[in-house]
Amino acid sequence: MPTIVQKFGGTSVADPARIMRCAQRVMDARRQGHRVAVVVSAMGHTTDELIDLASKVSASPSPREMDMLMATGEQVSVALMAMALHSLGCDAVSLTGGQAGIDTDSAHRKARITAIDHARLERVLGAGAVPVVCGFQGVSPAGDVTTLGRGGSDTTAVALAAALDVGADGGACEIFTDVDGVYTADPRLVPNAAKLRSISYEEMLELASMGAAVMHPRAVLFGEKFGVPIHVRHSQKPDAGTLIVPEEHAMEDIVVVGCALKPDLGRVSLKGLPRADGIEAQIFEAIAAANVSVDDIVQTEFGDAATIAFTVEHGDIAEVKSICQDLVGRLGRGEIDLEVGLAKVSAVGTGMKSHSGVASRMFRALADAGIRIHNITTSEIKISCIVDRQHGEPGLQAVHAAFGLGDLGAGAPPRAAGTKARG
Amino acid sequence: MPTIVQKFGGTSVADPARIMRCAQRVMDARRQGHRVAVVVSAMGHTTDELIDLASKVSASPSPREMDMLMATGEQVSVALMAMALHSLGCDAVSLTGGQAGIDTDSAHRKARITAIDHARLERVLGAGAVPVVCGFQGVSPAGDVTTLGRGGSDTTAVALAAALDVGADGGACEIFTDVDGVYTADPRLVPNAAKLRSISYEEMLELASMGAAVMHPRAVLFGEKFGVPIHVRHSQKPDAGTLIVPEEHAMEDIVVVGCALKPDLGRVSLKGLPRADGIEAQIFEAIAAANVSVDDIVQTEFGDAATIAFTVEHGDIAEVKSICQDLVGRLGRGEIDLEVGLAKVSAVGTGMKSHSGVASRMFRALADAGIRIHNITTSEIKISCIVDRQHGEPGLQAVHAAFGLGDLGAGAPPRAAGTKARG
Numbered sequence: 001m002p003t004i005v006q007k008f009g010g011t012s013v014a015d016p017a018r019i020m021r022c023a024q025r026v027m028d029a030r031r032q033g034h035r036v037a038v039v040v041s042a043m044g045h046t047t048d049e050l051i052d053l054a055s056k057v058s059a060s061p062s063p064r065e066m067d068m069l070m071a072t073g074e075q076v077s078v079a080l081m082a083m084a085l086h087s088l089g090c091d092a093v094s095l096t097g098g099q100a101g102i103d104t105d106s107a108h109r110k111a112r113i114t115a116i117d118h119a120r121l122e123r124v125l126g127a128g129a130v131p132v133v134c135g136f137q138g139v140s141p142a143g144d145v146t147t148l149g150r151g152g153s154d155t156t157a158v159a160l161a162a163a164l165d166v167g168a169d170g171g172a173c174e175i176f177t178d179v180d181g182v183y184t185a186d187p188r189l190v191p192n193a194a195k196l197r198s199i200s201y202e203e204m205l206e207l208a209s210m211g212a213a214v215m216h217p218r219a220v221l222f223g224e225k226f227g228v229p230i231h232v233r234h235s236q237k238p239d240a241g242t243l244i245v246p247e248e249h250a251m252e253d254i255v256v257v258g259c260a261l262k263p264d265l266g267r268v269s270l271k272g273l274p275r276a277d278g279i280e281a282q283i284f285e286a287i288a289a290a291n292v293s294v295d296d297i298v299q300t301e302f303g304d305a306a307t308i309a310f311t312v313e314h315g316d317i318a319e320v321k322s323i324c325q326d327l328v329g330r331l332g333r334g335e336i337d338l339e340v341g342l343a344k345v346s347a348v349g350t351g352m353k354s355h356s357g358v359a360s361r362m363f364r365a366l367a368d369a370g371i372r373i374h375n376i377t378t379s380e381i382k383i384s385c386i387v388d389r390q391h392g393e394p395g396l397q398a399v400h401a402a403f404g405l406g407d408l409g410a411g412a413p414p415r416a417a418g419t420k421a422r423g
Numbered sequence: 424m425p426t427i428v429q430k431f432g433g434t435s436v437a438d439p440a441r442i443m444r445c446a447q448r449v450m451d452a453r454r455q456g457h458r459v460a461v462v463v464s465a466m467g468h469t470t471d472e473l474i475d476l477a478s479k480v481s482a483s484p485s486p487r488e489m490d491m492l493m494a495t496g497e498q499v500s501v502a503l504m505a506m507a508l509h510s511l512g513c514d515a516v517s518l519t520g521g522q523a524g525i526d527t528d529s530a531h532r533k534a535r536i537t538a539i540d541h542a543r544l545e546r547v548l549g550a551g552a553v554p555v556v557c558g559f560q561g562v563s564p565a566g567d568v569t570t571l572g573r574g575g576s577d578t579t580a581v582a583l584a585a586a587l588d589v590g591a592d593g594g595a596c597e598i599f600t601d602v603d604g605v606y607t608a609d610p611r612l613v614p615n616a617a618k619l620r621s622i623s624y625e626e627m628l629e630l631a632s633m634g635a636a637v638m639h640p641r642a643v644l645f646g647e648k649f650g651v652p653i654h655v656r657h658s659q660k661p662d663a664g665t666l667i668v669p670e671e672h673a674m675e676d677i678v679v680v681g682c683a684l685k686p687d688l689g690r691v692s693l694k695g696l697p698r699a700d701g702i703e704a705q706i707f708e709a710i711a712a713a714n715v716s717v718d719d720i721v722q723t724e725f726g727d728a729a730t731i732a733f734t735v736e737h738g739d740i741a742e743v744k745s746i747c748q749d750l751v752g753r754l755g756r757g758e759i760d761l762e763v764g765l766a767k768v769s770a771v772g773t774g775m776k777s778h779s780g781v782a783s784r785m786f787r788a789l790a791d792a793g794i795r796i797h798n799i800t801t802s803e804i805k806i807s808c809i810v811d812r813q814h815g816e817p818g819l820q821a822v823h824a825a826f827g828l829g830d831l832g833a834g835a836p837p838r839a840a841g842t843k844a845r846g
């Protein structure tokens with residue numbers, strides 16, 4: 001009997017009526033002959049309310065106590081979900097992260113899962129009941145409540161799916177969210193963007209890191225590591241979404257599966273820096289300490305001077321400039337050059353590994369659209385071009401069209417058992 | 424170093440500002456040289472909000488899931504209280520019931536404490552920190568969250584105080600509430616009612632069961648069993664409240680320590696019943712099944728017929744009548760007599776055991792006030808008289824005056840170390 005882990009996010013369980021609808025989704029999967037385990041997030045705005053309460057008793061609450069506080073959000077959700085399932089005549093047992101056997105390290109607010117003891121989960125499933133597990137949380141070696149930080153509930157779901165080895169019997173981890181699935185591009189920017197039937201973990205990671213906020217990269221990485229098929233689907237619609245699967249299962253004949261746009265970037269160039277060891281570390285440690293995310297980095301050397309250039313979100317430019325001025329002052333050499341009003345268009349696909357001419361097709365598409373390329377960076381499965389900001393959207397559309405992505409929607413049916421009956 | 428367990432109820436921690444004030448109380452006790460452990464209830468209306476949520480997903484939520492849900496209320500409180508203590512520069516560690524070592528049976532929603540493993544509490548206290556423990560909850564042998572039911576948070580506090588043996592080093596269990604302490608009578612009915620400096624567990628139990636809703640009888644019984652000095656005091660006022668202590672410590676020269684009134688009762692008499700074995704059980708099982716509390720019961724026999732009379736709250740009369748009609752129908756014999764518009768005046772004091780003439784003094788006081796006594800019941804330390812409803816308040820005042828209770832306030836200073844510095 002295939003096992004499905006269904007994860008419902010905060011919006012999907014925001015009120016009792018929506019919880020009842022999610023419970024119906026669980027019943028549907030059981031009727032189709034699946035064993036089902038459920039992972040839920042905290043209801044809607046609970047998290048914000050708890051953070052607000054904490055701010056009224058402490059300016060800088062301790063991470064341990066924040067975890068104790070925040071974990072109540074998911075605990076409310078699991079109890080209500082179990083009750084909702086009972087109302088529908090389904091046996092169900094709510095479990096905290098600790099009760100579900102999710103062991104973590106002691107890094108409160110950003111704990112990492114170290115092991116999952118799935119004995120109790122198996123007991124509940126074996127008794128024909130649905131375990132309903134708190135997402136986002138676990139228990140430390142000291143027995144304290146921990147939370148997993150960003151992407152935590154998705155990670156819980158994928159980790160439980162791995163522990164239950166859902167891939168082995170044709171099951172999957174279903175991530176219910178407020179989007180239909182993963183698209184070839186943002187449909188708000190590219191009207192004929194198509195929903196992908198499947199995508200590889202690697203491709204999903206490249207798209208996620210470029211701003212396609214469907215799933216947190218951490219959960220995708222977990223899925224990749226343990227080979228868990230992940231099905232991203234809409235919580236209020238019955239249609240199949242997008243399957244995230246190992247590369248060999250993905251559509252290998254398709255070179256590019258998606259395009260993405262980062263619309264508003266700035267570029268910082270540090271020129272004439274001394275060629276000292278560790279200078280790169282000094283720069284990027286200082287920027288990381290200010291919690292600024294750095295995009296692509298390019299370094300070049302001329303004689304005894306180095307140039308380091310990198311892109312950041314437009315809103316971070318002022319802070320980064322000030323950090324770099326301090327640094328150049330300390331080094332006693334170098335100058336700072338800023339460019340603003342930039343955007344980045346990227347194309348992603350594992351097919352690039354085996355197909356040549358992908359980069360040239362992308363450059364041709366941009367050139368034909370009259371778009372000048374400022375800078376190019378590539379990875380094994382991604383090509384990114386920096387363009388002027390006003391060329392961002394037309395560039396995205398041009399690249400999307402050049403790779404025929406608008407036609408991708410009519411591909412092969414999804415391949416995991418968990419979605420077959422809804423295909 | 425004396426150990427104090429401080430318990431703050433839901434009203435005392437209803438919002439962040441009040442939580443900060445409770446944290447100040449903890450700091451005060453530490454400044455006086457005490458080791459302090461804290462027990463808190465859920466914030467204000469949290470419990471009602473959670474019950475409301477549950478009612479929207481299930482008509483009859485499972486007890487296990489209700490416990491999972493309700494336990495989050497206290498968990499929010501302990502985290503916020505620990506944060507508040509941190510803000511005041513005090514080391515503190517929040518603990519769920521399970522983390523604090525509170526083992527219970529598996530009777531969800533009304534679990535009984537079976538054992539307390541206070542190793543972690545001692546570790547936290549030994550490190551100079553304040554353990555902040557969720558009231559009202561524990562963990563079952565299966566590792567599930569349980570709640571203790573009515574009076575649960577008071578019971579948690581007294582049980583932890585017993586486990587920490589606070590009595591041995593001159594400490595106490597402090598119950599912070601929204602009343603000053605235990606009075607000789609309800610001050611709203613008897614203007615010169617005096618606050619008692621101390622009272623015995625037995626007396627407190629009799630008063631509590633008569634409607635003096637200061638502390639739940641269950642927690643008092645726990646205190647009596649383990650000899651825990653309990654100090655009932657106001658959460659927003661610094662004054663000492665009332666100490667609940669073993670009888671030998673109480674004011675033995677005072678015959679009556681308090682009076683109480685149940686203002687609105689009805690009496691049901693079943694006459695001419697067959698003298699069959701188990702007939703009493705049949706009657707009171709049927710009434711208990713309807714969740715009606717029965718007050719005093721009197722049974723008399725004449726030849727082969729029995730009369731059973733008992734009092735109930737006025738609001739329960741109609742339901743009890745219908746139950747009794749069914750019963751008499753089934754028995755084929757007997758008649759039902761109802762009296763309504765009654766009240767009960769009681770006097771309580773362990774001194775009654777060794778002093779004679781207490782009952783006659785009470786009857787004289789009522790007679791002198793022109794009040795007719797319908798019925799009398801007594802225990803070792805209590806005398807109760809049923810009177811007409813309109814005689815309830817004047818009867819209470821007359822008895823209160825007859826035993827000189829208005830003068831009791833100026834007694835000896837409180838005796839537990841936990842209150843000395845505030846005496």
